[in-house]
Amino acid sequence: xxxxxxxxxxxxxxxxxxxxxxxxxxxxxxxxxxxxxxxxxxxxxxxxxxxxxxxxxxxxxxxxxxxxxxxxxxxxxxxxxxxxxxxxxxxxxxxxxxxxxxxxxxxxxxxxxxxxxxxxxxxxxxxxxxxxxxxxxxxxxxxxxxxxxxxxxxxxxxxxxxxxxxxxxxxxxxxxxxxxxxxxxxxxxxxxxxxxxxxxxxxxxxxxxxxxxxxxxxxxxx
Amino acid sequence: xxxxxxxxxxxxxxxxxxxxxxxxxxxxxxxxxxxxxxxxxxxxxxxxxxxxxxxxxxxxxxxxxxxxxxxxxxxxxxxxxxxxxxxxxxxxxxxxxxxxxxxxxxxxxxxxxxxxxxxxxxxxxxxxxxxxxxxxxxxxxxxxxxxxxxxxxxxxxxxxxxxxxxxxxxxxxxxxxxxxxxxxxxxxxxxxxxxxxxxxxxxxxxxxxxxxxxxxxxxxxxxxxxxxxxxxxxxxxxxxxxxxxxxxxxxxxxxxxxxxxxxxxxxxxxxxxxxxxxxxxxxxxxxxxxxxxxxxxxxxxxxxxxxxxxxxxxxxxxxxxxxxxxxxxxxxxxxxxxxxxxxxxxxxxxxxxxxxxxxxxxxxxxxxxxxxxxxxxxxxxxxxxxxxxxxxxx
Numbered sequence: 001x002x003x004x005x006x007x008x009x010x011x012x013x014x015x016x017x018x019x020x021x022x023x024x025x026x027x028x029x030x031x032x033x034x035x036x037x038x039x040x041x042x043x044x045x046x047x048x049x050x051x052x053x054x055x056x057x058x059x060x061x062x063x064x065x066x067x068x069x070x071x072x073x074x075x076x077x078x079x080x081x082x083x084x085x086x087x088x089x090x091x092x093x094x095x096x097x098x099x100x101x102x103x104x105x106x107x108x109x110x111x112x113x114x115x116x117x118x119x120x121x122x123x124x125x126x127x128x129x130x131x132x133x134x135x136x137x138x139x140x141x142x143x144x145x146x147x148x149x150x151x152x153x154x155x156x157x158x159x160x161x162x163x164x165x166x167x168x169x170x171x172x173x174x175x176x177x178x179x180x181x182x183x184x185x186x187x188x189x190x191x192x193x194x195x196x197x198x199x200x201x202x203x204x205x206x207x208x209x210x211x212x213x214x215x216x217x218x219x220x221x222x
Numbered sequence: 223x224x225x226x227x228x229x230x231x232x233x234x235x236x237x238x239x240x241x242x243x244x245x246x247x248x249x250x251x252x253x254x255x256x257x258x259x260x261x262x263x264x265x266x267x268x269x270x271x272x273x274x275x276x277x278x279x280x281x282x283x284x285x286x287x288x289x290x291x292x293x294x295x296x297x298x299x300x301x302x303x304x305x306x307x308x309x310x311x312x313x314x315x316x317x318x319x320x321x322x323x324x325x326x327x328x329x330x331x332x333x334x335x336x337x338x339x340x341x342x343x344x345x346x347x348x349x350x351x352x353x354x355x356x357x358x359x360x361x362x363x364x365x366x367x368x369x370x371x372x373x374x375x376x377x378x379x380x381x382x383x384x385x386x387x388x389x390x391x392x393x394x395x396x397x398x399x400x401x402x403x404x405x406x407x408x409x410x411x412x413x414x415x416x417x418x419x420x421x422x423x424x425x426x427x428x429x430x431x432x433x434x435x436x437x438x439x440x441x442x443x444x445x446x447x448x449x450x451x452x453x454x455x456x457x458x459x460x461x462x463x464x465x466x467x468x469x470x471x472x473x474x475x476x477x478x479x480x481x482x483x484x485x486x487x488x489x490x491x492x493x494x495x496x497x498x499x500x501x502x503x504x505x506x507x508x509x510x511x512x513x514x515x516x517x518x519x520x521x522x523x524x525x526x527x528x529x530x531x532x533x534x535x536x537x538x539x540x541x542x543x544x545x546x547x548x549x550x551x552x553x554x555x556x557x558x559x560x561x562x563x564x565x566x567x568x569x570x571x572x573x574x575x576x577x578x579x580x581x582x583x584x585x586x587x588x589x590x591x592x593x594x595x596x597x598x599x600x601x602x603x604x605x606x607x608x609x610x611x612x613x614x615x616x
Contacts, residue, residue, distance in 0.1 A: 113306070113308070113311075115304050115305065115306040115307065115308030116308045116309070116310060116311065117308075118273070118304060118308055119302065119304060119307075119308030119309070119310075119367075119370075120308075120310070121273060121297070122271055122273060122297055122300075122302035122304075122380075123297060123298065123302065123321050123322050123325065123370075124293075124294040124295065124296075124297035124298035124322065124325050125294070125325070126294050134310055137310075137312040137313075138310065138311055138312050140312070211312065212354070213311055213312055213354035213355075213356060214311075214312075
């Protein structure tokens, strides 16, 4: 890379459509697992709050998967899902999302002040109804905080998938290293950062919309 | 009526929260359970809406064992107010209040209309409806808590130290509000507090509990303050229970001397009216409202405050307080507009103290009795009988 400049702008100009496709692919690979993870983590979290004995074993399973190196998990899955399919990457990412979102869901549900829970019970909410109608909405700020972590980490991990054929923007890293050509690498890093930032802003906006009551509560020292 | 029929609670670890209580909570009246922490008062309260299941005995609501009722349905018919209000943080005030109507399946419009009514009933401004709980003060949150408990117009109201977490001034306001509400609504209120002052202020009957939910005394507030069952109860009531008892008796029995009409020889330019008492003169403004006392014998003396009381609304305690605080020992009797209508010196107030009140109850109790005629006598008899029973049992 002696004479190679960090960025060759013409390359970027020539590959705008390609970069756009990779970005879209990356967003799908990274964010669909977070959505599925949310859809799994909420009911699991509700169940773990209702039946606390479930929580530790469940959390342990997801944490162990989370602890495994992502590349190793991808490789293990290839015989079942095939090379270069999105599922190979998305399945582990879904596990990671749940590993992050399950504890935040449970913490959020448990963080509902006791008087609130008691008042809800005393007014005639059954246990499940109360969880869904009172504790879950009150846990939204926690859920969004968990989603922000899960989304950003998923966006970053998805690029590793390029090594097994599906990694969205991660492919730019593989390409750049193989050709000792830094431009795609820089483009990939910038696009991943932009994607992560955009998703994060979106989630902050969603929190303001879904939980307007929580925006100033933190500052009020409640 | 709520009846505790030997209701007891033993925890799985063997500790006894409540040994077994027999108590009648009369319909349309306020019964206060008061006692030190750990006396089982909250446990007893929660037996009524099945948030605690008794391990012995029963709790009957209008003759039906609550254990036979579906908990959710039972609870929707019982208002419940707790110390920290427990408002739902994610719902606006109006929807917090409408919680039980929503649960009962009312349509949204009707539930919100009812909630708006209640907002007004508990003395909150209509614009409060759109706020979130965190935007309210502690006192306002508590008012919303009361409104929420009343939303579906339940006949029974359980209140667990509802005013303990707010400052004394706000607390007094909330207590006043509850008395006003109760004089209009006549709910069967079971109220738990550790504050004996609050108990005698709010209760038609007060149940003093000792540990493990045993009744130390059951009486109306006046009897409690003047005739505590034993030394323990007397100690719990505190040293100034005699004075507090005066807080239950109307100031109307104080003989008020009318103030002579017409302008006095007030200080030039300061007041057109004045009434002389020995060396002192009571200064009144144009509207005959007292401004203060001035010492005529001391040259250049400043005005001193002229404490007053309202014979139609205040208690003997307020009258005595005014007389004690006055530099002349003379309290000014005021009409509802704050105009001086007369004076009462310390002797006049003390003379009123010496006369026994006609009934065992004070002004407020008498008012309530008028509002719910017939229930009164019965409740007092019950109370006496229960007290004797408890005394004999020990």
